[in-house]
Amino acid sequence: QFINLDTIGNAIDFGDLLNQTNENHVASSRTRGIFAGSYSSPAQEGTNTIEFVTIASQGNSVDFGADMTTKHRSGHSASSSTRGVFGGGFDGSDRTNLIDYITIASTGDSKDFGDLIQKGMNGSGYTVSSPTRGVFAGGDTPGAKVNLIQFITIATTGNSTDFGDLSEARRDAGGVGSSVRGVFAAGGYPSPKTTIDYVTFSSNGGA
Secondary structure (H helix, E strand, O other), X not given: OEOOOOOOOOOEOOOOOOOOOOOOEEEEOOOEEXXXXXXXXXXXXXXXXXXXXXXXXXOOOEEEEEEOOOOOEOOEEEEOOOEEEEEEEEOOOOEEEEEEEEEOOOOOOOEEEEEOOOOOEOOEOOOOEOOOEEEEEOOEEOOEEOOEEEEEXXXXXXXXXXXXXXXXXXXXXXXEEOOOEEEEEXXXXXXXXXXXXXXXXXXXXXX
């Protein structure tokens, strides 16, 4: 479904995805929206498929023509005008610290970007990015939620770097960002939170 951001009104049907999906990694440029990996029931292992839509048109998604480096879902995402970056998640047997990336305008396979500081899934904020940095916040490791915030420089490759901490440990928060700030709201399964945190992309120092 889609909405026109400069008007109010109900959502309009856009089309359908190729596959029934859940817990995707997502990314976008001004022209394309990317859906990568997903929850694969009953195996719960995640998939490595990538599909996309052309944002300015309506219609069903199209196979990206390439796959993620491994099967994983429920992780972190970030994007610039050229790249989509997917970090962590669940690969069917364990949480992973893998980060991979794609060039949004092409249809080539994803490539290894580096590693997260720690393995995790259900991170806060699906695409919280400035034009240069992607910020991954919260999530959970086996048996515990985390308050860690880490960041990557999208145009390069390499491991994530410690940014600071959220005000409280949580998973599944919603995330939005401008070119200056990233915002993380609510989350906290199984006990929902109401807290809204923000970070300034250009500084390191927590929410």
